[in-house]
Amino acid sequence: MTRAKRHAATSTIYTLLMIYAVWTLFPIVWVVLSSFKTNAQALSVPPKFFFTPTTANYPDVFHTISGFSGVIVNSVVIAAAGTAAIIVLSVPAAYGLSRMVTIGRNALGFGIMSARTFPTIGLAIPLFLLMQDAHLLDTRVSVIAANVAFSLPFGIWMIYGFVEAVPRELEEAAALDGCTRIGTLLRIVLPQLLPGIGATAILTAIVAWREYLFPLVLTTRNARTLPVVAGSFITDFGTDWSGLCAYAVMTMLPVAIFGAFVSKYLARGFVSGAVKG
Amino acid sequence: MVVRGSPERQRARRLRWKRIATGFAFMAPAIAVLCAVLLYPIAYNVWLSLHSYNLSELYLGKHWVGLHNYWLELHDAFFWRALRNSAIVTAASLCIELPIGMGLALLLNRRLRGHAIFRFFFFLPLMLVPAVTAYMWRFLFQYTGILNYFLGELHIGRINWSSTTAGLASVVVLSVWENTPFSLIVLLAGLQSIDPEILAAAHVDGADGWRRFRYIVLPLMRQFILIVLVIRTMDLLRLFEEGYILTGGGPGRSTETLSQLVYTQMFTFFDVGRGSAISIMEGVVVVGATLILFLTLRVRAGQRSA
Numbered sequence: 274m275t276r277a278k279r280h281a282a283t284s285t286i287y288t289l290l291m292i293y294a295v296w297t298l299f300p301i302v303w304v305v306l307s308s309f310k311t312n313a314q315a316l317s318v319p320p321k322f323f324f325t326p327t328t329a330n331y332p333d334v335f336h337t338i339s340g341f342s343g344v345i346v347n348s349v350v351i352a353a354a355g356t357a358a359i360i361v362l363s364v365p366a367a368y369g370l371s372r373m374v375t376i377g378r379n380a381l382g383f384g385i386m387s388a389r390t391f392p393t394i395g396l397a398i399p400l401f402l403l404m405q406d407a408h409l410l411d412t413r414v415s416v417i418a419a420n421v422a423f424s425l426p427f428g429i430w431m432i433y434g435f436v437e438a439v440p441r442e443l444e445e446a447a448a449l450d451g452c453t454r455i456g457t458l459l460r461i462v463l464p465q466l467l468p469g470i471g472a473t474a475i476l477t478a479i480v481a482w483r484e485y486l487f488p489l490v491l492t493t494r495n496a497r498t499l500p501v502v503a504g505s506f507i508t509d510f511g512t513d514w515s516g517l518c519a520y521a522v523m524t525m526l527p528v529a530i531f532g533a534f535v536s537k538y539l540a541r542g543f544v545s546g547a548v549k550g
Numbered sequence: 551m552v553v554r555g556s557p558e559r560q561r562a563r564r565l566r567w568k569r570i571a572t573g574f575a576f577m578a579p580a581i582a583v584l585c586a587v588l589l590y591p592i593a594y595n596v597w598l599s600l601h602s603y604n605l606s607e608l609y610l611g612k613h614w615v616g617l618h619n620y621w622l623e624l625h626d627a628f629f630w631r632a633l634r635n636s637a638i639v640t641a642a643s644l645c646i647e648l649p650i651g652m653g654l655a656l657l658l659n660r661r662l663r664g665h666a667i668f669r670f671f672f673f674l675p676l677m678l679v680p681a682v683t684a685y686m687w688r689f690l691f692q693y694t695g696i697l698n699y700f701l702g703e704l705h706i707g708r709i710n711w712s713s714t715t716a717g718l719a720s721v722v723v724l725s726v727w728e729n730t731p732f733s734l735i736v737l738l739a740g741l742q743s744i745d746p747e748i749l750a751a752a753h754v755d756g757a758d759g760w761r762r763f764r765y766i767v768l769p770l771m772r773q774f775i776l777i778v779l780v781i782r783t784m785d786l787l788r789l790f791e792e793g794y795i796l797t798g799g800g801p802g803r804s805t806e807t808l809s810q811l812v813y814t815q816m817f818t819f820f821d822v823g824r825g826s827a828i829s830i831m832e833g834v835v836v837v838g839a840t841l842i843l844f845l846t847l848r849v850r851a852g853q854r855s856a
Contacts, residue, residue, distance in 0.1 A: 286657050293654060294671050300727070301674065303696050304686050316694045358583075366580035373573025390836045391592060392788045394812045395829030398822065399591035399598065422587035429580060454572055485681040485791045486809075490817070500681035500791075514689050521682050528677045 301525070308518035315514040330519035337516055338505045348498040351413050351488075352481040355420040356474050359428040362421075363473070364466065367432040368458050372444070381429075388426040396422060397490045404491060411493045419487040424477045431476070435469030436462065482528075499524055599827040605820035619827035628803060629828065632811040633835070635718060639793075639807060640786035640839075642722045643729070648778060650726075651733025656763075658734070659741040676731040684795035687724045691796070717797040717805040724792050729785075733778045740774030741767070776847050780840055787836045808832045 307315045309326035335341045370381065396419070404415040439462055447457045488498040506517040574581075599619055603612040623629045654672060658665050675683065690697045691711040698708040711720045744767065752762050790809035793799065799806040799814065806814065812832065816825035 283662065286660065286662060289653075290657055290668050293650075294668060297671055297675060297727070300686060300690055303690065307689070315689075316692055318694050318699070320696050320699050362580040362583055365576040369573035369576025373569045374577065375570065387837075388588065390784060390833060390840060392809060392812070392829055392832045392836065394788070394790060394809045394816075395595055395826070395833055396588070396591055398812070398816055398826055398829060399594040400587075401816075402598075402822070403591060403594065418587050421583065422591070425580065425584060425588070454576070458576075483679050483681075485679075500679050503682055503685045503795075506685075514692075517685055517689060521686050524679050524682050528679070529674065531677075 304518045304521050307515055308522045310515050310518075312513055312515045315518070330515050331523070333513075333516055334520050334523060337513060338502045338520070341502070343495075344497050344499060344502050347413060347496055348482060351416050351420065351496075351498060352478045354413070355417045355424070355481045356478045358417070358421050359425050359477050360432075360470055360474055362425060363428040363432045364463070364470065365458065366429050367436045368462060370429070370433055371436040372441070373454075384426060388423075393423065393486050397486055400487075401490050410491060411495050413496045415491045416484075416488050416496055416498065419491060420477075420481045420484060423484075423487075424480055428473055428477055431473045432466070432469060435466055435473075438469075439465045595826050596830060598822055599830050601823050603822040605822060615823070619823045620831065623824060623827055623831065628806070628811060629831075631804065632806045632808045632828075635793075635805055636787055636789065636808045636835075638718060639721055639725070639789060640783060642719075643725045643786055644779065644782060646722070646726045647730045647733050647782065648775070651730050651778070652737050652775075654730070654734045655737035655741055658738055672734055673731050675728045676735075678728075680728065681791050681795060683728055684724060684792050687720070687727070688796050691720050712797070712801060714801060714804040717800065721789070721793050721796055721805070721807075724796060725786065725789065728792075729782065732782065736774050736778050737771065740771045744770050772847065776843070779843050779847070783839050783843060784836050787839060788832070808835070 306322075308330055309328065310321065310324055311327060311329075314321050314324055338344060370378065400415070400419050400422070401410070404410050404412075404418075409415045409418075443461050444457050447461050452460065483500065484498070485500045488496070488501045492498070492501065503517065503520060506513045506520065598612075600614060600616060601612045602610070602615045602618070604610065658669055658672075678686075689695060692698075693708060693710065698711075702708050709716050711717060748766060748770075749762055752766055757765070788809055789807050790813070793805060793807045793810050794813065797805045799810050803814070808828065809832065812825050812829045815821045815828060
């Protein structure tokens, strides 16, 4: 390729990348801008690109959404507790499956696939009725249980992949030295699993953090999570669009910062989860 | 030499079974939890779908009706409309997401200066909370909103996004914006797994860019494309919050998707039996679509290598 031709190719690529970047970023930028407007300015015709910014929408989020700090606590607790439960259950299960149970592995793989295929709403109906019978509606426990139901098969499968990658020689040596199975798992395998556990934990926590349907169905007031309270800005008296934008920015910020750090992990996790799942 | 039924043989067998039993002991807590929160509820859902049970008529109780709920749904225009809407949204989104994701993956795979920052920008939509993203787009799709302003400037004219066709289109736009990064991530990983020497060899042999893509890259990427297709088909067929938040199924109930229809039956009409029946049929549709994708792409793969 000649130099001029290569130069032309490079600038075409950059142009295409820029176009897609504008398409991806503009909605986010516009929402961030609108969060500093008054509600009247948010949908004004023609749209205002330059305006005197106001920060009033941000404190107002706490008024519009009753108990907003409690909602944040719910989201954090539900994501953390569900993830902890999934990891504690997945690690021994994956270890047992990888090292001892030589039968029924394909059945598990099939189970994972069917668990992924079953519509979330089809799980939400029976869980709603069962939680109602158990008087657990509108508690964090109900949402945690639903998230565990949805993500545990995925967690086992992902950690199973990481256990398979741990070499077995050390374990055999430990067994010869009289170490029990549990001792081997805790002392030999677990330390080598930590990066894999970290990746799995991040993915399951993100799934729980984003989940909308389960908290929508299972909670009404006390156990609401961040995604379901967004509707509070839309009332019979009108919609507080600039307030909604401020709320959106507040939920975006932590995830985007977090995401910047773990995006590499995330990509790998998505792919490995996808390939195996 | 170990003889059949010899003490050594028996001992080895005993040890094997002991090992498997220990393995199941390790798996027992996870299996117990899965039974309690996943298998039992799903079985309960199937049981409910065979009963007449309405939460607004609790005095009638639950009684066995066999497949009557399924029969009712199969003769209900709302069911077929929801099925059609889900199919349209799935097909349209896939047709846009996959090619764009592939194109972006090819561009980013060149690793030009600044590709990392582009990658971060492109991944952003995937990191946001989907429900919040849906509300965000509901704001952008307002009649006096920014999207219609640009459409007006481009002399296309403002679109009333709350009509049936435009409503479905808005759901497609949202899911494309949100999920193209997923195709990008998986396909980029696929491209990076291709040995550059193969492409260099083809280049030497005189294959131009398009042919290298068509006859080398595409066949090698088949597994990754299949992953994107299968996972996205499953997710799109089960699509709920995008439609629920963006259009609310409106105008009327004309843009309802399958999951939204289940929600309406369950939480608007309190008809548990019919809601359960639809959710089971939705599961069947998802499994069916997945199987068809697997079989067609596998078969075609076999023909090509033969």
